[in-house]
Amino acid sequence: MEYRIGMDLGGTNIAAGLVAGGELLVRRSVPTRAAEGEHAVIARMVSLVRELSAECGAGPGGVASLGVGTPGAVEPDSGRVLFCNNLGWRDVALRERLGEATGLPVAVGNDADCAALGEALFGGERRSDMALLTIGTGVGLGVVRDGTLVTGMRGAAGEFGHTTLIAGGELCSCGRRGCLERYAAFPALIRAAQRAADGGDIPLARLRDEGCLNGREIFALARGGSERAAALVSSFIGHIGDGVVNLVNLLDPGCVVIGGGIAPEGEYVLAPIREKLSREAYLGQRLPPVVMAALGGDAGILGAAALTPRQ
Amino acid sequence: MEYRIGMDLGGTNIAAGLVAGGELLVRRSVPTRAAEGEHAVIARMVSLVRELSAECGAGPGGVASLGVGTPGAVEPDSGRVLFCNNLGWRDVALRERLGEATGLPVAVGNDADCAALGEALFGGERRSDMALLTIGTGVGLGVVRDGTLVTGMRGAAGEFGHTTLIAGGELCSCGRRGCLERYAAFPALIRAAQRAADGGDIPLARLRDEGCLNGREIFALARGGSERAAALVSSFIGHIGDGVVNLVNLLDPGCVVIGGGIAPEGEYVLAPIREKLSREAYLGQRLPPVVMAALGGDAGILGAAALTPRQ
Structure with a gap:
């Protein structure tokens, strides 16, 4: 049995798993705490590798490789993270540093590309030609055509989160204004909920006071009948839907497939997106199916584990 | 010598040429007058084919094939135009109707794809991995990777003009709001100039009164020192620049390459776009060159002529 470690480095959590034969055997997750800087984050990644290696009972030598999906733009050959606005990283030699610290062969890819690869390999039918949109701390895009990942002309394509939703709009942490990511990723929903809580909405203020103002809790409140939360979530899903229409018009x-942290919200998210797509897509007569990632939030781990380290 | 006819069906003009060995021998252009309906437009296309066939001195039999680039979404196998907002066409069997009327083998492709193909084949160096943005009556996108045209998963990709610039913004003729095409194609500039003319701007009112309120004349006025025209053109170029940043972030x-009706404006358009790109691109450290189509407005004709008719 060949064990591999797959890791999904997110803006909020680092999720990792021990994988064998496309199955996720053990899963671990720790907060990213990106504000502590790249050294601290990489140290947490290394600790996760040690924990998971210990799980397979053979120490690091029992693991064949480590694959990491990271947000932002990655140079595939070197495994360098060129830029990642959500982590605040610029030119970080991630592959080299993880390789030195763990002794493992390491591959680094874009997180949404990894999720798309995971879905294409292990997500079941109809995944050979798809656009996978990840919604989490950021917005990512992975594209698979004819069963093969499209990684862009120079390895850094797919920064779909940094295309305009509203030109000249809110300032994004990438430096541009009005990026889709500024409206269609969880921090946008959380900011809106924070404003509503500060403005006196009782259920949202309670969440805030409990320190639980996160995407999952705001969605739970919306599903539970809180009007204000439902309105915020509806607007948030509308922005994701704008992104889906853009994708369909552009890529056909x-x-x-929608993945990332939003995956557990299922039909509650999908139904209004499908409705928007049927109203707004350029080719209304042939709409692609819109579904959640079959592997849910684990698509990125499984895809990262499937990356082949370059020697 | 094998003669082919290439035709670039635009929202404003139908341009066509007699092509041999990648050279444009004769060029003809007539107004499209899309408002007269598809029968009238197709009749004008057929007349152009007859004129150009006569030029090569052998009648229709002397021409090997007809290739047509059309705006909107095309189904490549059938040569049907599924939808084109700029012409107001929906499900028009263009290949079949042109084939019946001319007796020629006919190929139909998307206009921006044809322009990209023309540039890739005949546009000189550095055209094997490019994104070609056409700016004219509409906004089109053709993508070439490794020297091959990327025509999308189901043949209708690249409706980049119908991705959002300003979500919820101005109503586009595709039915959606805030599409890039609504802001970054010539009709947007002409509408703005019309408003300025109606508001009393003397140079623009003169253009209007002379019936010359078109893109080229408004650009000429801006270059000539008219402040209002220069401001309108600057804002227009800014929107094109927004589209270029989106393209670069998404496709790397x-x-x-910028083509279509705007091609003759050269550096006047390119310089502010490059400046915006250097300020706003996700990966500021490696910006692609931004250039005008080497073949100018003829890229679409040459690329259409190079299409291979399906039997």
Whole structure:
């Protein structure tokens, strides 16, 4: 049995798993705490590798490789993270540093690309021509055509989160204004909920006071009948839907798959997106199916584990 | 010598040429007058084919094939135009109707794809990995990777003009709001100039009264020192620049090529776009060159002529 470690480095959590034969055997997750800087984050990644290696009972030598999906733009050959606004990283030699610290062969890819690869390999049918949109701390895009990942002309394509939703709009941490990511990733929902809580909305203020003002809790409140939370979530899903219409108009994919932290919200998110797509897509007569990632939030771990380290 | 006819069906003009060995021998252009309906437009296309066939001195039999680039979404196998907002066409069997009327083998492709193909084949160096943005009556996108045209998963990709610039913004003729095309194609500039003319701007009112309120004349006025025209053109170029940043963030192309009706404006357009790109691109450290189509407005004709008719 060949064990591999797959890791999904997110803006909020680092999720990692021990994988064998495309199955996730053990899963671990720790907060990213990106504000503590790249050294601290990489140290946490290394600790996760040690924990998971210990799980397979053979120490690091029992693991064949480590694959990491990271947000932002990655140079595939070197495994350098060129820029990542959500982590605040610029030119970080991630592959080299993880390789030195763990002794493992390491591969680094874009997180949404990894999720798309995971879905394409292990997500079941109709995944050979798809656009996978990840919604979490950021917005990512992975595209699979004819069963093969499209990684862009120079390895850094797919920064779909940094295309305009509202030109000249809110300032994004990438430096540009009005990026889709500024409206269609969880921090946008959390900021809006924070404003509503500060403005006196009782259920949202309670969440805030309990320190639970996160995407999952705001969605739970919306599903539970809180009007204000439902309105915020509806607007948030509307922005994701704008992104889906853009994707469909631009790429005409065989299928749109939505993954990342939003995956557990299922039909509650999908139904209004499908409705928007049917109203607004350029080719209304042939809409691709819009589905959640079959592997949910684990697509990125499984895809990262499947990356082949370059020697 | 094998003669082919290439035709670039635009929202404003139908341009066509007799092509041999990648050279444009004769060029003809007539107004499209899309408002007269598809029968009238197709009749004008057929007349152009007859004129150009006569030029090569052998009648229709002397021409090997007809290739047509059309705006909107095309189904490549059938040569049907599924939808084109600029012409107001929906499900028009263009290949079949042109084939019946001319007796020629006919190929139909998207206009921006044709322009990209023309540039890739005949546009000189550095065209094997590029994104070609056409700016004219509409906004089109053709993508070439490794020397091959990327025509999308189901043949209708690249409706980049119908991705959002300003979500919820101005109503586009595709039915959606805030599309890039609504802001970054010539009709947007002409509408703004019309408003300025109606508001009393003397140079623009003169253009209007002379019936010359078109893109080229408004650009000429801006270059000539008219402040209002220069401000309108600057804002227009800014929107094109927004589109270029989106393209670069999304596709990371080796080169951005700008074609279509705006091609003759050269550096006047390119310089502010490059400046915006250097300020706003996600990966500021490696910006692709931004250049005008080497073949100018003829790229679409040459690329259409190079299409291979399906039997």
